[in-house]
Amino acid sequence: MKLAVAGKGGVGKTTIAAWLGDRLARQGRDTWLVDADTALSLGAAMGLAPGDIPAPLIGDAELIRRRVGSGMISLTPEVADLPERLSVKAGLARLLVMGSVAGAGGGCACEANALLKALLAHLVLDRDQWLVVDLEAGVEHLGRGTVAGVDGLVVVSEPSFRGLTVAARVAAMAAELGLSRQVLVLNRATPGESLPDIPGLPPLAATIPPLPGLAARQMGNPSVLGLPEQSDIDAAMNDILAALAAPFPDQPQHPRCVPCATSS
Ligand SMILES: Nc1ncnc2c1ncn2[C@@H]1O[C@H](COP(=O)(O)OP(=O)(O)OP(=O)(O)O)[C@@H](O)[C@H]1O
Ligand SMILES: [Mg+2]
Structure with a gap:
């Protein structure tokens, strides 16, 4: 299954992506993590030293031009060799640092998007x-490129009206693009806290409280793995994965067949 983690800035997307990847990899699944953010913090969250994190693929204009072309771009570029060649081991998972198409430089991001x-x-x-x-x-x-490429969306929010409003907008946009397999994760929240009445929020799959073990290491270590709260984190990740595996009545049978006239 392919999952994307989305939400407002700073709500814990990278942390939860790392926890999900770590959980899956420790369950023996062949797990790939893709950092598609400009901030490029997933490698650090997975405990990699700065020198071990590869440069983002999106910054390699030459590679993108060679694979995708420019002007008349190829929507089916050759990529089979790239994952192994450009990824690194991150714990038991593999990490591919894509970078954001938003950070791909000026002009049209179509080429970068087509590669992603x-x-x-x-x-x-x-x-x-x-x-x-x-x-x-x-x-x-x-x-559309990202949404058409994944099967499930983890929408993360803090327990705030603004965070949840962004979460609902993310959910609506993804649903419009054909991705209705979505779950909400409330991060840094008290379990049992009631949600404001914001239409369109995905079903709540897990609530993760503020973790003292993570707060304690903020200044010295960006890794989010190996925390004293590991068993609670694993339980929350299991809940998220189980909720995503449940039947979603509105999900089209072939989410990747959503017509994609544009690559953005
Ligand atoms: N449950 C939690 N308890 C304590 N600290 C947390 C928790 N979740 C996340 N954090 C911390 O909050 C900060 C922001 O988290 P993170 O970087 O994962 O957010 P983000 O949504 O990816 O941010 P950005 O939008 O900048 O990419 C990090 O320092 C992280 O360690
Ligand atoms: Mg992040």
């Missing part, structure tokens, strides 16, 4: 493989 889309389509072909994409904050970057 082709990579997402290429990775994960059998059901024991999992892919977790850490997305850029907000709604604007939730493009």
